[in-house]
Amino acid sequence: MSAAENRPALAVALAATADSVAAYIDGAIARSGAPGARLSAAMRHATLAGGKRLRPFLVIESAALFGVPSHAAMPAAAALECIHCYSLVHDDLPAMDNDDMRRGRPTVHRAYDEATAILAGDGLLTLAFEILADDATETDPAVRLALIASLARAAGVAGMIGGQMLDLAAEGRFAEGAAHGVPLDLPADSIIELQAMKTGALLRQACEAGALLGRASPAERASLDRYARAVGRAFQIADDLLDVEGEAGLVGKAVGKDAAAGKATLVGKLGIEGARAELARLVSEAEAALAGFGSAATLLVEAAYFIADRRN
Template identity: 60%
Template sequence: MATDVLRPDFETALAIRARSVEVALEKLLDDRVRNGEIVRPERLMAAMRHGVLNGGKRLRPFLVMESSALFSADKEPALRVAAALECIHCYSLVHDDLPAMDNDDLRRGQPTVHRAFDEAAAILAGDSLLTYAFEIVASEETELPPSTRAKLVAALARAAGHGGMAGGQILDLAAERRKPDEAGIIILQAMKTGALIRFACEAGAIIGNATPEDRERLAEYGAAIGLAFQLADDLLDVTADATSMGKATGKDAAAGKATLVSLHGVAWTKKQLHGLVEQAETLLEPFGADATLLKHAARFIADRQS
């Protein structure tokens, strides 16, 4: 797929946002006692930190912060929501790597949590990250109106649960035994990968108290780039190596798992990615120049090499 070179300011903005989220996560995952709080078990906190503070592009938090910026929302509440979303994303990776799931030894070039610790610690670390995310959003420290925090909690629960990411994961596991058709693959991917990305974009509109029309527009943008993310991921599973990806590749083919890439081939997938980028850019047109970085995010997702 022919692409334009990403503007350097996008790469810079992504890195700046990533660092701000990492600083927030480091504070949130501090294992010291604060204000008389019950002691956080050292081993559990270490496993949680291993699963979260291990690099990564922090794309989902970036989307939360950039989408909220469209509506001139306060940065600090948006940052806390972004950090909470990253906790859920990282929990999903910790559990996804478990022997009962994808059984991976590497994540972002480092041992997965169950390899660095053990399976029990990995399960509990994931459980803790999931529940902590909702505590972060619901807390009064996230300085948003209670009704806004409630909307965010409800939307995040839908995106993460049985009708979203968790439901998509079980469909993905079933796909190793019984290959779904194209419609089934699209539903699976919209749930497993797309739901959290859609939330990341929709969350900005909720935080910014946007109109229902703008909220839906950003949700549709999130759905488009969510599908692009999964298509690019499946493409990389076929074309990339483990060193560049920081995790094992070729696992879908080895498991006999059906993907849109396996159904239609590399050329078709690249064409679809191009179309999804155009769709995403069109959805953002009403926001004008304020949405420039979000437009570049769509291209970044489609063109990523890791």
Template identity: 85%
Template structure:
């Protein structure tokens, strides 16, 4: 049965998660034993520069529904953030989105160089699985194996990596002949599928990881998956709205790049007002999915609103 313990307010809970994850990852990078200082410094640049830490927060709060202490969920939460940060390093490279700023400071390939950025990302990717395989506070090998398999699926070709490939294809990256780089006019359903892979897969893993740690029932896992799917879609719409309406100084990265690159977004398909209406619907859907958890899910419900209302 879900736990009903008293939880701190959302800003404090997010801050606590961010602090704990940063400390854990700092130690994990040290223990990884990278040769010399440059590679480890680049990995720290990618992971310790702030950020919302939403994904590890979802791991910890999903696990908390079932009475799992934050310290027990922390390794799985940190592993997910480690993998997420690797994806940002590679996403920022010139061959991908070619971004110069991330979280308000130079991207890794700008602060160091492209080769170091690629290796730092590779290092973070493999470190994520080392953390999970090492067991952390949960020594049950069945749970560790399930966490590794879940993260691999979420990050792989059927998840984040496959979604990134579809995103590049939608930009017209792989078109041949005179129409080279002409963006595809994808229908809304195809955009939703693309974004569910590229962005949503890791958010779904976050809630699945919490459910695995908490030994949740099949119905409880299904409820958390519905919540995570709605939050994942809301996150991407909010991100796309920031690209249209946000200010670079507040967002922490360049804005206005989606339209210039011809990216497929629901904002482009539905318009700003239509996208905002869909965002509100998704927040309601996320809240409804958690109804069975009662007051224990208050922070997760607040997180859905935070995702939709964020300004950076």
């Protein structure tokens, strides 16, 4: 039984979000004007192959705290998922993580070719901002601008892109700070900072987008951000544990690659039991951050536990 199936209401909500996001992105790609069939097909391969759709789920559920219906939050949710999927396409490339499988099937550069994969990722990146800039996404231009700025920051050099660069440097990819090919022995706080940028930034943006759509107060935004920070760290620890303990057939991608590449992880620093203890602490922190929202935040709390328990 999957982690989501242990929580029936969450499983239903995640499945509904996944279906709706896939349909929205499929339509957005169809409207994008991509020339020929190959580029559109590669973009669909990157985005419509399943996945938990956790980031768009967090957008929708965060917005729901303030009475925003799911259809009104969908464009911002889909835009964020486009960014996430583009990042996976580029992360999988031979120059980066060199992965052959993603979500149980060939990565985009394996299914097509490297050039098409790069362009498909670029296409999804720019499509995300095209979606957010559309006045159909949000009638208030100030909110649209805030959404665009929020996603740009989270995806850029101070967020996901910068985190990926730090991750590569920690593997010893570059000569700065260590001999080429020799992984850096990062302290725990540096690993936390790296992961907060590479993984946590988009998860934080998901909750920030929901708060922006819902016109949340500063205090409400701060509570959601505390939740998102804890969830982001928990997500990465759970991911690192899967790489150590998971089975490739269940995880949907190769496992055991972090240690082989010398990646800096908290599992490597704290050990499995220490990482599990930190994971439990972060889930409790995430739950406490939402206490002020009462039962309206039930699904977001369930999501924190799901992240910690996931098997793929």
